[in-house]
Amino acid sequence: MAQAPENYALLCDYMDALGVDAKAAARAMAAAPAAAKNAALRKAANAIRVRSRQILAVNAEELAAASTKGVQPAFIDRMALDASRIESIAKALEEIAALDDPVGKVIASWSRPNGLEIARVRTPIGVIAVIYESRPNVTVDAAAIAIKAGNVVILRGGSECIRTSKALFDCFAEAMAAAGLPQGAAQFVETTDRAAVGALLSGLGGRIDLVIPRGGKSLVARVQSEARAPVLSHLDGICHVYVDRDADLRKAVEVTVNSKMRRTGVCGAAETLLIDKSVAELFWPAAVAALREKGCELRGDAAVRNLDPSVAKASEEDWHTEYLAPILSVAIVDGVDGAIAHIAKYSSGHTESIITENAATADAFIACVDSAIILHNASTQFADGGEFGLGAEIGIATGRLHARGPVGVEELTTYKNVVRGTGQVRL
Amino acid sequence: MAQAPENYALLCDYMDALGVDAKAAARAMAAAPAAAKNAALRKAANAIRVRSRQILAVNAEELAAASTKGVQPAFIDRMALDASRIESIAKALEEIAALDDPVGKVIASWSRPNGLEIARVRTPIGVIAVIYESRPNVTVDAAAIAIKAGNVVILRGGSECIRTSKALFDCFAEAMAAAGLPQGAAQFVETTDRAAVGALLSGLGGRIDLVIPRGGKSLVARVQSEARAPVLSHLDGICHVYVDRDADLRKAVEVTVNSKMRRTGVCGAAETLLIDKSVAELFWPAAVAALREKGCELRGDAAVRNLDPSVAKASEEDWHTEYLAPILSVAIVDGVDGAIAHIAKYSSGHTESIITENAATADAFIACVDSAIILHNASTQFADGGEFGLGAEIGIATGRLHARGPVGVEELTTYKNVVRGTGQVRL
Numbered sequence: 001m002a003q004a005p006e007n008y009a010l011l012c013d014y015m016d017a018l019g020v021d022a023k024a025a026a027r028a029m030a031a032a033p034a035a036a037k038n039a040a041l042r043k044a045a046n047a048i049r050v051r052s053r054q055i056l057a058v059n060a061e062e063l064a065a066a067s068t069k070g071v072q073p074a075f076i077d078r079m080a081l082d083a084s085r086i087e088s089i090a091k092a093l094e095e096i097a098a099l100d101d102p103v104g105k106v107i108a109s110w111s112r113p114n115g116l117e118i119a120r121v122r123t124p125i126g127v128i129a130v131i132y133e134s135r136p137n138v139t140v141d142a143a144a145i146a147i148k149a150g151n152v153v154i155l156r157g158g159s160e161c162i163r164t165s166k167a168l169f170d171c172f173a174e175a176m177a178a179a180g181l182p183q184g185a186a187q188f189v190e191t192t193d194r195a196a197v198g199a200l201l202s203g204l205g206g207r208i209d210l211v212i213p214r215g216g217k218s219l220v221a222r223v224q225s226e227a228r229a230p231v232l233s234h235l236d237g238i239c240h241v242y243v244d245r246d247a248d249l250r251k252a253v254e255v256t257v258n259s260k261m262r263r264t265g266v267c268g269a270a271e272t273l274l275i276d277k278s279v280a281e282l283f284w285p286a287a288v289a290a291l292r293e294k295g296c297e298l299r300g301d302a303a304v305r306n307l308d309p310s311v312a313k314a315s316e317e318d319w320h321t322e323y324l325a326p327i328l329s330v331a332i333v334d335g336v337d338g339a340i341a342h343i344a345k346y347s348s349g350h351t352e353s354i355i356t357e358n359a360a361t362a363d364a365f366i367a368c369v370d371s372a373i374i375l376h377n378a379s380t381q382f383a384d385g386g387e388f389g390l391g392a393e394i395g396i397a398t399g400r401l402h403a404r405g406p407v408g409v410e411e412l413t414t415y416k417n418v419v420r421g422t423g424q425v426r427l
Numbered sequence: 428m429a430q431a432p433e434n435y436a437l438l439c440d441y442m443d444a445l446g447v448d449a450k451a452a453a454r455a456m457a458a459a460p461a462a463a464k465n466a467a468l469r470k471a472a473n474a475i476r477v478r479s480r481q482i483l484a485v486n487a488e489e490l491a492a493a494s495t496k497g498v499q500p501a502f503i504d505r506m507a508l509d510a511s512r513i514e515s516i517a518k519a520l521e522e523i524a525a526l527d528d529p530v531g532k533v534i535a536s537w538s539r540p541n542g543l544e545i546a547r548v549r550t551p552i553g554v555i556a557v558i559y560e561s562r563p564n565v566t567v568d569a570a571a572i573a574i575k576a577g578n579v580v581i582l583r584g585g586s587e588c589i590r591t592s593k594a595l596f597d598c599f600a601e602a603m604a605a606a607g608l609p610q611g612a613a614q615f616v617e618t619t620d621r622a623a624v625g626a627l628l629s630g631l632g633g634r635i636d637l638v639i640p641r642g643g644k645s646l647v648a649r650v651q652s653e654a655r656a657p658v659l660s661h662l663d664g665i666c667h668v669y670v671d672r673d674a675d676l677r678k679a680v681e682v683t684v685n686s687k688m689r690r691t692g693v694c695g696a697a698e699t700l701l702i703d704k705s706v707a708e709l710f711w712p713a714a715v716a717a718l719r720e721k722g723c724e725l726r727g728d729a730a731v732r733n734l735d736p737s738v739a740k741a742s743e744e745d746w747h748t749e750y751l752a753p754i755l756s757v758a759i760v761d762g763v764d765g766a767i768a769h770i771a772k773y774s775s776g777h778t779e780s781i782i783t784e785n786a787a788t789a790d791a792f793i794a795c796v797d798s799a800i801i802l803h804n805a806s807t808q809f810a811d812g813g814e815f816g817l818g819a820e821i822g823i824a825t826g827r828l829h830a831r832g833p834v835g836v837e838e839l840t841t842y843k844n845v846v847r848g849t850g851q852v853r854l
Contacts, residue, residue: 027771031794104794112816116805123797125827209827230657230828251850258852344454366845367458367531370550378543378848387853388844389539400552400636401657402829405844417815417832418793421805423678425685426814 019204021184028182034101041097043175045090059164124150126209133215134158139165149412159192203228234398236348237267242339244356245278252355259380261294268383303332351383372404446631448611455609461528468524470602472517486591551577553636560642561585566592576839586619630655661825663775664694669766671783672705686807688721695810730759778810799831
């Protein structure tokens with residue numbers, strides 16, 4: 001691996017070399033046997049366990065430096081490793097190793113009247129750049145998912161814990177080499193120079209096939225606006241729960257509270273509750289009691305405040321806001337059509353849930369709401385690759401092309417069209 | 428429909444209005460029943476037949492104007508309609524109407540231990556902008572495929588036959604209205620101002636979900652470099668035929684000649700022939716005779732010229748060139764590995780074919796060549812949605828995300844994740 005550079009011209013050369021190495025490794029990775037990829041992941045898990053003391057020591061130094069700089073506690077928490085987080089990282093590697101290998105899987109096949117046999121066969125996407133903030137575990141998670149799907153990965157992590165990330169990456173890279181996988185198939189950007197991100201977003205001369213940002217809104221927004229390669233990402237998770245007139249209200253309270261309060265900082269957390277006007281009075285007392293008991297602040301529209309003057313007023317801004325905090329905006333709507341209209345106007349296209357015992361109403365909601373994930377009688381917090389059974393996810397995508405919702409190993413593949421004949425020519 | 432504008436500020440307003448109308452129509456289109464979409468396509472076919480005389484009259488005027496301007500004959504040929512081309516356009520509409528409706532189709536479904544039932548259901552992509560050159564038939568073909576898949580389409584055609592395109596579009600738009608489909612679901616850019624293309628590529632304020640260019644290399648290159656929305660396209664079709672040592676040489680001659688000479692101007696036409704050195708001497712006489720009989724010019728590498736000094740010398744440039752003409756570059760390679768290496772270096776990732784009776788060699792070629800379409804013992808000219816049995820295609824994609832190879836109705840959809848529960852909350 002090249003040394004981190006000291007000036008802009010060197011940085012460009014350095015990043016270019018990364019891209020060249022990555023592209024060169026992509027062909028070999030596409031043909032890498034499942035056993036080699038899985039062995040690399042398992043060896044990486046072992047190496048991380050064996051070297052946990054050194055990794056934690058580096059991490060402690062970086063945590064101390066961040067504290068001194070006055071970095072926010074939530075940020076520090078995401079940076080921090082301990083024995084149990086190290087074990088989670090190692091375990092995730094083993095779980096990804098145990099997943100089915102998607103490469104070579106036939107997605108569809110059919111034959112033509114002239115005898116041609118056509119199959120669509122999964123192949124890796126190619127070179128994936130993952131740009132993430134100071135969460136060292138993402139280094140290994142992202143690399144593992146990308147490699148499992150036969151891709152090459154270029155990792156660029158946040159500067160505050162770049163040494164911790166590098167220590168984890170070294171375990172990974174050595175395991176790749178030990179398993180006979182090509183050098184260059186996993187690359188780590190060693191410089192904290194922000195221009196390196198610009199270089200990745202420029203596509204390194206067309207050598208990057210996909211960019212995945214992992215982090216806060218400003219990072220994702222920058223990647224979405226600057227990247228010259230396709231991006232899988234989501235900017236906001238403004239998720240809605242709609243409680244219909246035909247809801248089982250006990251279920252509705254449970255699902256609402258869980259959707260908002262299980263964890264408020266995740267993208268699948270609900271931000272807005274929509275209540276059918278026909279059940280608003282009946283649903284309100286139990287819902288508000290349960291939400292407030294968990295410490296949730298409520299902000300309502302005029303109809304809500306009419307029902308309960310103790311609720312603060314929601315501004316137009318509130319309906320557009322991903323709080324990522326124990327705050328819930330609440331609107332009363334006119335049935336499922338009102339809910340669909342509100343969601344069409346304000347949703348970020350991430351995840352929405354309807355609570356109803358009426359199958360026809362649920363079907364209408366599912367058909368007319370155009371979000372990546374739509375749930376019926378279930379918490380929005382299931383918006384997660386693990387909960388979907390994908391084994392692992394690299395993120396949630398709210399774009400419309402290629403993959404929507406959780407992006408796991410399979411979603412990091414594409415396909416090629418294989419046509420087998422016996423000498424057919426076209427008339 | 429708004430009137431075409433006269434200055435830049437008006438143009439921006441006009442394009443913006445198009446985008447707003449399109450986005451507004453997208454929700455209704457996503458829920459449009461198959462019967463309404465198919466009725467619209469059939470009504471459009473009828474309307475085009477009924478109005479064929481007027482359409483041909485407009486076309487004749489535009490052809491005359493283009494001739495006066497000294498436009499190239501091949502260009503004029505693509506612009507020209509006659510009774511049989513009008514009938515082909517109408518027939519294509521009926522064929523697309525007869526295809527299965529992809530919207531609502533379940534791509535995958537599974538259940539989770541907690542009882543959640545997860546399904547991936549096909550939905551339209553949304554608003555698709557199609558930017559094409561002066562081929563009036565593309566107006567109707569592109570609109571029909573997009574609408575069949577439940578999308579909204581914004582069409583921007585070449586200026587030389589914009590009136591012909593508009594006459595065809597009017598039939599289509601009226602049929603949409605008669606079938607009860609939303610106004611705004613099919614839009615036609617009425618101005619020939621080139622800034623309109625810029626506005627479409629800017630994404631009209633995030634209202635365009637996908638851009639598809641149809642036309643020559645300069646159009647596609649501009650779209651690929653400027654579009655802010657995802658693009659499905661191909662820039663070049665530098666397709667290879669590899670004749671292996673275990674080829675049936677008679678088959679090899681037939682497939683080679685067909686791949687190059689059936690039509691030389693299509694993107695699936697072969698541009699380079701690779702011959703295994705072990706069969707070069709044996710294969711050459713029959714191959715060269717058959718190719719030259721069809722009027723094909725050959726350009727060879729040193730080994731080819733050693734074998735046959737009558738062949739012109741291929742420059743480095745030749746291996747990178749999509750001739751779209753009766754010219755074939757020829758190289759002698761060292762077996763399938765040599766062919767794979769040559770293709771990795773020079774291919775545009777479109778279509779490649781191997782001719783061999785050895786299944787293991789074919790499998791190696793298929794596994795290691797990373798192009799959208801890979802054929803075994805068949806002509807590269809099968810690189811076409813119709814030949815694939817997709818019923819219709821809007822183009823061939825050589826990008827790596829979403830769809831590779833022929834893009835038909837199904838490839839113009841995406842999916843949403845539908846999760847059905849009974850009140851599940853996440854632990």
